[in-house]
Amino acid sequence: MLSVSEAQSLVLAKARALSAVPAPISHELLGQVLAEDVVSDIDMPPFDKSLMDGFAVRSADLPEGKATLAVNEEVTAGLTPKLPLMPGQATKIMTGAPLPAGADAVVMIERTRPGTNGRVEIDDKPPRPGQNVMSRGREMRKGEVVLSAGTVLRPQEFGVLATVGRTTMTVVPRPRVAILCTGDEIVDAQEKPESSQIRNGNGPMLQAQVTRAGGIPRYLGIARDRAEELRTRIKEGLQSDLLVLSGGVSAGKLDLVPGVLQELGVQVHFHKVEMKPGKPVFFGTWDQTLVFGLPGNPVSALVCFELFVRPAIRRLAGHARSGPFFVEASLTENFAYKTDRPTYYPAWLAWEEKGYHARPVPWFGSPDLRALTRANAFIFIAAGEHRLPSGQLVSVMKTEDES
Amino acid sequence: MLSVSEAQSLVLAKARALSAVPAPISHELLGQVLAEDVVSDIDMPPFDKSLMDGFAVRSADLPEGKATLAVNEEVTAGLTPKLPLMPGQATKIMTGAPLPAGADAVVMIERTRPGTNGRVEIDDKPPRPGQNVMSRGREMRKGEVVLSAGTVLRPQEFGVLATVGRTTMTVVPRPRVAILCTGDEIVDAQEKPESSQIRNGNGPMLQAQVTRAGGIPRYLGIARDRAEELRTRIKEGLQSDLLVLSGGVSAGKLDLVPGVLQELGVQVHFHKVEMKPGKPVFFGTWDQTLVFGLPGNPVSALVCFELFVRPAIRRLAGHARSGPFFVEASLTENFAYKTDRPTYYPAWLAWEEKGYHARPVPWFGSPDLRALTRANAFIFIAAGEHRLPSGQLVSVMKTEDES
Numbered sequence: 001m002l003s004v005s006e007a008q009s010l011v012l013a014k015a016r017a018l019s020a021v022p023a024p025i026s027h028e029l030l031g032q033v034l035a036e037d038v039v040s041d042i043d044m045p046p047f048d049k050s051l052m053d054g055f056a057v058r059s060a061d062l063p064e065g066k067a068t069l070a071v072n073e074e075v076t077a078g079l080t081p082k083l084p085l086m087p088g089q090a091t092k093i094m095t096g097a098p099l100p101a102g103a104d105a106v107v108m109i110e111r112t113r114p115g116t117n118g119r120v121e122i123d124d125k126p127p128r129p130g131q132n133v134m135s136r137g138r139e140m141r142k143g144e145v146v147l148s149a150g151t152v153l154r155p156q157e158f159g160v161l162a163t164v165g166r167t168t169m170t171v172v173p174r175p176r177v178a179i180l181c182t183g184d185e186i187v188d189a190q191e192k193p194e195s196s197q198i199r200n201g202n203g204p205m206l207q208a209q210v211t212r213a214g215g216i217p218r219y220l221g222i223a224r225d226r227a228e229e230l231r232t233r234i235k236e237g238l239q240s241d242l243l244v245l246s247g248g249v250s251a252g253k254l255d256l257v258p259g260v261l262q263e264l265g266v267q268v269h270f271h272k273v274e275m276k277p278g279k280p281v282f283f284g285t286w287d288q289t290l291v292f293g294l295p296g297n298p299v300s301a302l303v304c305f306e307l308f309v310r311p312a313i314r315r316l317a318g319h320a321r322s323g324p325f326f327v328e329a330s331l332t333e334n335f336a337y338k339t340d341r342p343t344y345y346p347a348w349l350a351w352e353e354k355g356y357h358a359r360p361v362p363w364f365g366s367p368d369l370r371a372l373t374r375a376n377a378f379i380f381i382a383a384g385e386h387r388l389p390s391g392q393l394v395s396v397m398k399t400e401d402e403s
Numbered sequence: 404m405l406s407v408s409e410a411q412s413l414v415l416a417k418a419r420a421l422s423a424v425p426a427p428i429s430h431e432l433l434g435q436v437l438a439e440d441v442v443s444d445i446d447m448p449p450f451d452k453s454l455m456d457g458f459a460v461r462s463a464d465l466p467e468g469k470a471t472l473a474v475n476e477e478v479t480a481g482l483t484p485k486l487p488l489m490p491g492q493a494t495k496i497m498t499g500a501p502l503p504a505g506a507d508a509v510v511m512i513e514r515t516r517p518g519t520n521g522r523v524e525i526d527d528k529p530p531r532p533g534q535n536v537m538s539r540g541r542e543m544r545k546g547e548v549v550l551s552a553g554t555v556l557r558p559q560e561f562g563v564l565a566t567v568g569r570t571t572m573t574v575v576p577r578p579r580v581a582i583l584c585t586g587d588e589i590v591d592a593q594e595k596p597e598s599s600q601i602r603n604g605n606g607p608m609l610q611a612q613v614t615r616a617g618g619i620p621r622y623l624g625i626a627r628d629r630a631e632e633l634r635t636r637i638k639e640g641l642q643s644d645l646l647v648l649s650g651g652v653s654a655g656k657l658d659l660v661p662g663v664l665q666e667l668g669v670q671v672h673f674h675k676v677e678m679k680p681g682k683p684v685f686f687g688t689w690d691q692t693l694v695f696g697l698p699g700n701p702v703s704a705l706v707c708f709e710l711f712v713r714p715a716i717r718r719l720a721g722h723a724r725s726g727p728f729f730v731e732a733s734l735t736e737n738f739a740y741k742t743d744r745p746t747y748y749p750a751w752l753a754w755e756e757k758g759y760h761a762r763p764v765p766w767f768g769s770p771d772l773r774a775l776t777r778a779n780a781f782i783f784i785a786a787g788e789h790r791l792p793s794g795q796l797v798s799v800m801k802t803e804d805e806s
Contacts, residue, residue: 025592027610027620044773046601051768053653076657077699078587078628080599095653096588096699096770098599139771146773154803155611156775159604159701162592163772184481185499189428189565196483196501198449198566205562207430212558217430225481250456250498254479296480296499298562327754351730355758365454367499368542369566370447370549372559400557401804 001274004307004342007283010269011308012322014285015315018241020170025161029153031214033318035170038147043137044163047098052132055090055112055120056103065126068115075100090120099133106132140164150320172318177215178237179206182223182230182257183247183296201369202246202301206294209305212400213313215242225254234264238286241316244309247296250280257293258282266291276341277366278304290316297366303344303378306399326380329356329396331388338385346375349396358396376400404677407710407745410686413672414711415725417688418718421644423573428564432556434617436721438573441550446540447566450501455535458493458515458523459506468529471518478503493523502536509535543567553723575721580618581640582609585626585633585660586650586699604772605649605704609697612708615803616716618645628657637667641692644719647712650699653683660696661685669694679744680769681707693719700769706747706781709802729783732759732799734791741788749778752799761799779803 002010020035050056056075061067069090072083077096085091085102093099093106111124140146146160153171161169186200187193203219210217218240223233225248237243248257249271258271266284271293273281277300282293292309294301311322329349337345337360347358358379363371380395388394405413423438453459459478464470472493475486480499488494488505496502496509514527543549549563556574564572589603590596606622613620621643626636628651640646651660652674661674669687674696676684680703685696695712697704714725732752740748740763750761761782766774783798791797 025607027607027614030611030614042596044601045770046596046598049770051770074656076587076628078589078599094656096586096601134767134770138767139773147776151776153611154779155608155615155705156701156772156778158611159608159705159772160776161604162607163602163604165592165595165602167593183499184479186481189568190570192568193445193449195449196481198447198499199568201562201564201566204428204430204565205558208433208556208558208561211430211433225479253477253497298559302558302562325754328757351728354731364537364541367448367452367454367537369559369562370542373550373554373563375559376557 001272002270004273004275007270007273008308008311011283011312012315014269014290015312017172017318018175018316021173022168023171025158025167025169027158029171032153032174033172034147034149034151034153034157035172035318036149037145038161038164038166038169040140040142040144040146040164042164043142044139045134045136048136049134050093050095050097050099050106050132051134052106052108053094054106054108054132055122056085056093056099056106057090057122057127058085058087058102059105059127059129059131061087062122062124062127065124066122068119068121071118071120104129104133108132150318152319175215175241175313175316176218177210177242177244177313178218178220178240179203179210179244180220180223180233180237181246182225184225184254186222186247188222201298202296205298205302206244206246206305209302209310210313213310214317215313225256227256227260230256230260231264234260238264238289238291240289242290242309242312243292244305245293246301249282249293249295261291261293274341276339276343279341281308283308295366298369299346299372300366302372306397324397326395326397327356328393329358331390331392331394332357332359333390335360335388336386337381339381339383341383343381344378344397345381346371347377347379347396348375349377349398356396358394404675405673407676407678410673410676411711411714414686414715415718417672417693418715420575420721421578421719424576425571426574428561428570428572430561432574435556435577436575437550437552437554437556437560438575438721439552440548441564441567441569441572443543443545443547443549443567445567446545447542448537448539451539452537453496453498453500453502453509453535454537455509455511456497457509457511457535458525459488459496459502459509460493460525460530461488461490461505462508462530462532462534464490465525465527465530468527469525471522471524474521474523493525507532507536511535553721555722578618578644578716578719579621580613580645580647580716581621581623581643582606582613582647583623583626583636583640584649585628587628587657589625589650591625604701605699608701608705609647609649609708612705612713613647613716616713617720618716628659630659630663633659633663634667637663641667641689641694643692645693645712645715646695647708648696649704652685652696652698664694664696677744679742679746682744684711686711698769701772702749702775703769705775709800728801729798730759730801731796732761734793734795734797735760735762736793738763738791739789740784742784742786744786746784747781747800748784749774750780750782750799751778752780752801759799761797
């Protein structure tokens, strides 16, 4: 049977970044990927800039750090100095204002006091040239690439984009992800289940997972275990960048999903992975659309999504790093576990001063979604019989920022 | 001067969770906080449930693990068994289907083969009672609190909410955060700056920071350094849950913001914190509205936001853990730094197998936002002169999930 990493490679081989689209600068692009190099149209700072409130001086006037200088004018941020600085003079200057010609340093206001006849008395260490000054072009130069294609847009990138006047840009769009839940036994959340039924938790859960992964979810509802109904709904789902199905993929009598997918021309890349929970997971493609069939049990669906679907969404969205992301953590307690397949076991991961700690949570198997309300990560456990002592280092898959 | 942690305590003392509001279940609530206890209206599973495709049996019929049993019927998920299981019988059963009365275990299909006359031959280890069965109510019981007020809504919580039929709930709303940038020297991103001007990067940057923190940003534009204009715009901003200003808070001649705020009745809690960058940061309250005045230099604004505003937004949004969040990391290179105040120095934080590593990035001071496009965290450095060797453990403030 295919290993998880082999299966992940097959997924990533088929997941190419979507075509770039133009977009206006907006916090709604947070986390999306820039699709072009951005060049500065200015030097930043555009002038030698004071980093302090104080007095612009000629450092040569202050060989000992002390002097009484004639104040020629005052420059606030947004103004331009009118007078060059002559020997023996100082210009009162505010943070962010341009230095006058001739000045090469700024003495902070706390090291000065007003003198007589509009002069200023300075009592400081000898200023070094450039002190409290950010020289023109130090941050960026006109014509320079300041953000490269592939950059993830975070608050600082929006600041830089605005600084260089880029109010529109091209970005990789968020992937559109259709979600179809299948099964005769599930009913929508607003319904009262009959004795043999359960409500569909996977629909809302998978929509939130798509959102967290950076995609745009589109929920197609529940399809019954009838080939004709599945065909119609799946065809609709294939119009998205990615289609996620839950249920109907294992070896049971009514597990019709893989057959219907193949009938519709979906090319199968794998169907079954050596893992627990989630073994019957299916992956195929139809033209450019990626198709995942996840098991119907909610923990299996969630884990398979994190291992295979989320990395695919990240790649479609242009991210170089697909994930999933693992850290090493110390077990907080003894943990005995026996498994015939590599297992992702629900755990609570927390940073505690010197490192990560992981605590396995009580878990009754793949239908037990409630266990995951006490977990934020999964401990990876290889096949075999384990008696892991407290303090043992284990590999842990993060599914969220643990803060 | 106030320390960062003293200042943070003053902020958190004023930041109470907003009043809860009703909301329909939706992925748009991802990361918000539930404001009520949620009780299950059902047992889950609602019946003893098969965890496998196979045959439901009476374990007493298989003391040696081998037997040929009469198959009485077949039950797929969503159906109810019609016949109780009598000694010597088996019921063919699919994953998720209810066990018939009398059955206490499921033998997986791979351990069976079809016998003659509709019988099944079983060749397995002796089944233990409960094998491959999830008993009724194991995950949750009717009447039990399955999610408590204060729970952060993640994919698994949406799954549980739907499972117990909660399609509406009360949540703490996202805080509305007004952003006002001030300064004669700044112009909007679409304008071409004059020689003494720079474009406003803080507006787009702060909007993205508000979004990342879980708030809803509302950008009020740029106010010039005139008291009347500031008054009008600030009054508008005070209608939000939180108002963030940038610029105009230090000791310069045109730093009018603190004065205008006090004129308008804003109660000052601090104005200046022992830190770098960002010393002149201001915090006050006006009725229930929290007001932050951040320095205009973009790195100062970003750092002050992460240290003071983001925790406030998280508290307004009902999060128990306000942050900021720190981890310990090993320096990837020697780092010499001298500072007169506790400093937050831009760095790249990465997990590398055995732990976090932090690499300081070249940085020219508080106006140098571009440096932050190469950083994802800040190394904390106490006041003093430091020569930190490569491998030294340092405390690092995370500003984002480092994946």
